Amino acid sequence: MTSLVSSLRAALGESAVLTDPADMAAYVTDWTGSFTGTALAVVRPASTEQVATVVRLCAAAGVGVVPQGGNTGLVGGGVPDSGGDQIVLSLGRMRRVREVDPVADTLVAEAGAALATVQDAAAAAGRLFPLSLGSEGSCTIGGTIATNAGGTAVLRYGMMRELVLGLEVVLPDGRVWDGLRPLRKDNTGYDLKQLFIGSEGTLGVVTAAVLRLLPATPRRATAVVALESVEAATSLLPLIREHGGGQLTTWELLGRQAVDLVLAHLPGVRDPFADRHEWYGLVELAGTSADVDERLESALEAATSQGLLVDAVVAGSPAQRDSLWALREGVSEAQKSEGATLKHDVTLPITTLSRFVADVGPRLLEALPGLRLVTYGHVGDGNLHYNISAPVGSDAALKRDAPALTRIVYDAVTALGGSISAEHGIGALKRDAAAAYKSGVEVDLLRAVKQAIDPGGVMNPRKVLV
Numbered sequence: 001m002t003s004l005v006s007s008l009r010a011a012l013g014e015s016a017v018l019t020d021p022a023d024m025a026a027y028v029t030d031w032t033g034s035f036t037g038t039a040l041a042v043v044r045p046a047s048t049e050q051v052a053t054v055v056r057l058c059a060a061a062g063v064g065v066v067p068q069g070g071n072t073g074l075v076g077g078g079v080p081d082s083g084g085d086q087i088v089l090s091l092g093r094m095r096r097v098r099e100v101d102p103v104a105d106t107l108v109a110e111a112g113a114a115l116a117t118v119q120d121a122a123a124a125a126g127r128l129f130p131l132s133l134g135s136e137g138s139c140t141i142g143g144t145i146a147t148n149a150g151g152t153a154v155l156r157y158g159m160m161r162e163l164v165l166g167l168e169v170v171l172p173d174g175r176v177w178d179g180l181r182p183l184r185k186d187n188t189g190y191d192l193k194q195l196f197i198g199s200e201g202t203l204g205v206v207t208a209a210v211l212r213l214l215p216a217t218p219r220r221a222t223a224v225v226a227l228e229s230v231e232a233a234t235s236l237l238p239l240i241r242e243h244g245g246g247q248l249t250t251w252e253l254l255g256r257q258a259v260d261l262v263l264a265h266l267p268g269v270r271d272p273f274a275d276r277h278e279w280y281g282l283v284e285l286a287g288t289s290a291d292v293d294e295r296l297e298s299a300l301e302a303a304t305s306q307g308l309l310v311d312a313v314v315a316g317s318p319a320q321r322d323s324l325w326a327l328r329e330g331v332s333e334a335q336k337s338e339g340a341t342l343k344h345d346v347t348l349p350i351t352t353l354s355r356f357v358a359d360v361g362p363r364l365l366e367a368l369p370g371l372r373l374v375t376y377g378h379v380g381d382g383n384l385h386y387n388i389s390a391p392v393g394s395d396a397a398l399k400r401d402a403p404a405l406t407r408i409v410y411d412a413v414t415a416l417g418g419s420i421s422a423e424h425g426i427g428a429l430k431r432d433a434a435a436a437y438k439s440g441v442e443v444d445l446l447r448a449v450k451q452a453i454d455p456g457g458v459m460n461p462r463k464v465l466v
Ligand code: FAD
Pocket: 031, 066, 067, 068, 069, 070, 071, 072, 073, 074, 077, 078, 079, 091, 111, 132, 133, 134, 135, 138, 139, 140, 141, 142, 143, 144, 145, 146, 147, 148, 149, 150, 151, 152, 200, 201, 202, 204, 205, 206, 207, 332, 333, 423, 424, 427, 460
């Protein structure tokens, strides 16, 4: 492999190819710390042409290419495994916002641009790029496309899939597919860009994208509400949607354990309520006028009179809004500080969420007494982060029982018509489970797509598909 590294250095320059283990360390371990692999090199191209050269050289050498953006993925998809036959291709140097067009309502960004950079560029032009995630300061446009990211505004704007108009992709043989078109209508056969969106780096390297912009929503009305049950949270959705008049953007849920972890680990975050409540909901309406405040008030009044709410705190200032959001956005970080974690990012038909939580919790606690159910997520989308923290001081027990616990969760999700991955993807973490829980027909179709586009298995080997 010395000759591949030499060729990469000759093509890209010495400083674009890292081989020192200390320099590569941050690229071979994922955000959760659960996935660590080995790489022959970490390559940092600065242009689409350089990405194409890297992929071509790797394909010729029979070396796999693992694309990496911000490395905030939660399923081990963006880091190499221990096979020793891969390089990491970091898009970190390709981070320009190339163009913002407020007339066409589009923005063109390179794959390595941080999501927050794109949001800021849209805002500077008086527009909105609505994708919003806790990791938005670090995750990239390429990564959010490759994972079809969701987040806290999907209820109103959809997932990344709905926000992409065009893509530029380096294919596994090094050719460049120029689909960087801003067209809203283009019925010329299969929608190729949609194949790459959500493919987690297994079909090609996204190098740039044309994104949809939307009208800015400078007025936001935000509240945290106290609820007695998950059923109250799902029953509230149609009510706040009706009162929201199309301006409902966020409906999130937090279970008690999730709230307690944030309060314990994130300094400065406070409980908005004096009393303890089992479930908290975070609701946000966004628009252009004070209308949003009135609509939120009327939704909360109606919910209270119907007995769906126990208490509510409405943000009276931007600082208060930030502190309510900190409670929700802090859960991933807080859980990381609390020992071993088993993450389940699942989605269910929304009317079954309450049954799922009521049935599965006791079965998990029976299987491993003392485990802590850290339940939160995008309840308005039917998406729960149904995470488990180890019993205090028993990380080893959680690791030992992880397969059995996950089986309980995935069996229940599948029986209720849900999916074992809502928004984080499959990566390495759920690769075997996806093969087991999908139908044979689905698995065959997925393999046929991979075989058609990447017959040599160059792109992100051993991820997504067995
Ligand atoms: P990486 O982690 O670098 O890579 C993720 C996958 O995409 C890998 O398979 C990688 O190979 C592939 N990839 C990356 N770049 C490219 C490219 N240019 N071309 C082809 N393939 C590529 N996710 C949500 O959906 N919703 C949330 O609300 C959410 N909240 C989060 C909160 C926190 C605190 C954290 C840490 C993560 C959260 N995530 C969430 C997960 C993560 O941020 C997203 O999956 C994000 O889209 C990953 O982007 P990235 O640039 O970090 O990608």
